[in-house]
Amino acid sequence: MSEWSIRSAEPSDVPDILAMIQELAEFEREPDAVKATAADLTRILFEGGDAPHPAPAAYCDVATSKDSLDGPLVGMALWYLTFSTWEGAHGIYLEDLYVRPSARGSGLGHDLLAGLAKRCVDSGYTRLEWSALNWNSTAIDFYLAHGARPQSEWTKFRLADDALHSLGS
Numbered sequence: 102m103s104e105w106s107i108r109s110a111e112p113s114d115v116p117d118i119l120a121m122i123q124e125l126a127e128f129e130r131e132p133d134a135v136k137a138t139a140a141d142l143t144r145i146l147f148e149g150g151d152a153p154h155p156a157p158a159a160y161c162d163v164a165t166s167k168d169s170l171d172g173p174l175v176g177m178a179l180w181y182l183t184f185s186t187w188e189g190a191h192g193i194y195l196e197d198l199y200v201r202p203s204a205r206g207s208g209l210g211h212d213l214l215a216g217l218a219k220r221c222v223d224s225g226y227t228r229l230e231w232s233a234l235n236w237n238s239t240a241i242d243f244y245l246a247h248g249a250r251p252q253s254e255w256t257k258f259r260l261a262d263d264a265l266h267s268l269g270s
Contacts, residue, residue: 104167104168105167114163190225
């Protein structure tokens with residue numbers, strides 16, 4: 102029996118979710134990169150808006166230690182839906198998978214990832230994707246051990262900051 106309970110995030114989880122995002126940024130050597138606020142996460146995860154986002158734009162599964170059901174969260178998987186035009190089906194993009202140090206090595210990361218894979222299977226989604234930093238060999242080994250394979254035939258591009266504003270103006 103596992104030492105945690107995994108469930109969909111609730112608005113009261115936002116402070117812990119934001120803290121874990123900040124912890125992950127520190128681990129990924131970008132401690133000052135987090136610009137998201139609690140208000141941003143509440144809006145994105147729990148509130149709809151005007152078109153084109155009348156519903157939440159992202160989702161989060163969280164893990165709570167069974168020893169402290171009302172205490173801090175011990176892990177999370179923050180994700181959103183994607184769409185494949187070729188397959189005519191949705192998929193899930195895993196933005197952040199994070200397990201706090203006290204729960205690492207316990208199988209919680211596996212359970213969070215397996216929960217998303219089950220959601221894909223149950224919903225008819227055709228893929229579960231994510232990115233990993235090239236230097237994060239622990240994460241890469243974890244993903245490879247779960248049957249994931251790097252996609253070398255595609256190069257990830259990002260338009261951000263000044264270039265994004267220049268093109269969008």
